[in-house]
Amino acid sequence: MEDYEVLEKIGEGSFGRVYKARHRHLRGLVALKFIPKIGRTECELQSLRHEFEIQKGLRHPNIVHMLGAFETFKELVVVTEYVESDLYKLLEDGTLCEDKMRMVACQLLSALYYLHSDRILHRDIKPQNILLTSDGIIKLCDFGFARSMDLNTYVLTSVKGTPLYMAPEIIEEKPYDHNADLWSLGCILYELLVGSPPFCTTSLLQLIRKIRYETVPWPTNLSPDCFNLLQGLLEKDPRRRLTWPHLLEHPFLENKVLLPPERRMFNTMFLFW
Numbered sequence: 001m002e003d004y005e006v007l008e009k010i011g012e013g014s015f016g017r018v019y020k021a022r023h024r025h026l027r028g029l030v031a032l033k034f035i036p037k038i039g040r041t042e043c044e045l046q047s048l049r050h051e052f053e054i055q056k057g058l059r060h061p062n063i064v065h066m067l068g069a070f071e072t073f074k075e076l077v078v079v080t081e082y083v084e085s086d087l088y089k090l091l092e093d094g095t096l097c098e099d100k101m102r103m104v105a106c107q108l109l110s111a112l113y114y115l116h117s118d119r120i121l122h123r124d125i126k127p128q129n130i131l132l133t134s135d136g137i138i139k140l141c142d143f144g145f146a147r148s149m150d151l152n153t154y155v156l157t158s159v160k161g162t163p164l165y166m167a168p169e170i171i172e173e174k175p176y177d178h179n180a181d182l183w184s185l186g187c188i189l190y191e192l193l194v195g196s197p198p199f200c201t202t203s204l205l206q207l208i209r210k211i212r213y214e215t216v217p218w219p220t221n222l223s224p225d226c227f228n229l230l231q232g233l234l235e236k237d238p239r240r241r242l243t244w245p246h247l248l249e250h251p252f253l254e255n256k257v258l259l260p261p262e263r264r265m266f267n268t269m270f271l272f273w
Contacts, residue, residue, distance in 0.1 A: 004032060004079075011128070016075075020082060029082040030067060034075045048076060054120060060260070062111035064131060064141035083131035083139055087188070090132065096192045098226050105189050105229075106256045107138035109247065112185065113259060116178040116244065125184035126165045127191070163207055164197045168236045171211050179238040182247070186233025193226075194219055198234060212236075225252035 004021040011018045016035035023030060037045060055066045055078075067079040090096060090104070108130065115122060122129075122140065129142040167183035169176045190198045198217065199210040216234050218227065229252040232242025242250070248257050 004030070006032065031064075031080045031082045033078040033080070035078070036075055037071075038074060045076070052076075052078060058115075058120075060111055060114045062107045062138055062140060063114065064139045080141070083141070084134050085132045087127040087130040087132060087138070087192075090192065091195070095195045098193070098223060101189055101192045101226075102252065102254070102256070103136075104138055104192060105185075106253055106258070108140065108185055108188075109253070109257045110259065111138075111140045112178075112181055113244065113248070113257070116181070121178055122181050122184075125181055125188065127188060130188070163204060163211075164200065166211065167238065168211050169238050171208050176238065179241045179243055182233055182241060182243055183238075186230055190216070190230055190234065193222070193230075223252075225250070228252065 003024055005024055007020045007022060009017060010020045010031065016033050019032045019034070021030050021032045022028070035048060040048075049069075052066070052069045056069070058066070064083060065081045067081065069076065069078045071077065087104070090100070096104070112122070124142060125140070129140065131139045131141050133139065163171075165184040165187040167176060167180040170180055187197050199207060199214065201207050201210065216231075218231075222230070229242070229250050232247075232250075235241040247253075248259075249255075
């Protein structure tokens with residue numbers, strides 16, 4: 001900790017507090033995430049250390065870069081690049097038009113394709129975990145719930161995530177895969193256009209019922225291509241949900257989802273999820 005000067009608290013992430021800090025020697029700004037050890041079993045701590053290893057290996061312009069991690073007697077500390085704002089900054093002046101929403105969608109899809117092609121699920125995609133640089137670059141962060149699936153794992157069953165953006169199959173405690181992340185993305189894109197998630201209530205039980213049984217309240221001013229994209233992502237049955245590789249070819253996205261050259265070959269791997 002002696003290498004960093006903590007400047008201010010900037011938020012609460014999954015598992016811990018997040019602070020803006022400055023490296024005392026390099027002078028660059030970073031984000032420090034403090035995760036308490038107290039109250040966690042050794043198995044839980046080992047799981048967290050494994051999740052750090054997942055994030056440490058990620059290199060993508062739309063994913064927050066992890067710079068390192070260390071431990072104190074009481075806490076695990078994760079060091080990442082510092083990003084100025086989050087997605088809610090875009091909503092300060094109201095909802096987005098479809099063109100601006102498309103820019104966000106393409107960047108998030110680029111990040112998710114990168115993760116999913118490595119069989120990594122984020123599992124907690126929500127506006128607070130989508131950051132925004134001063135240059136308008138979208139960056140996905142907070143991998144506290146991330147899970148790597150090996151080649152012998154096809155679905156997960158543990159309940160993780162934020163209820164407003166949680167896929168029906170997770171709500172129903174059914175097995176799930178990368179399509180759960182795509183449902184969460186659909187909820188966020190819907191919120192950018194409408195101003196609230198597709199299912200929104202202060203009652204958890206009512207929210208669960210809405211996600212499981214009610215239809216999405218569609219606005220009437222969406223273009224056909226935009227409506228088709230959101231409808232495909234917000235399909236309650238994950239087997240019918242719009243997914244890879246067809247998602248990349250959707251006309252609303254106008255072929256603007258940037259894929260690193262080495263990832264383009266993974267188009268066919270999604271047949272094996």
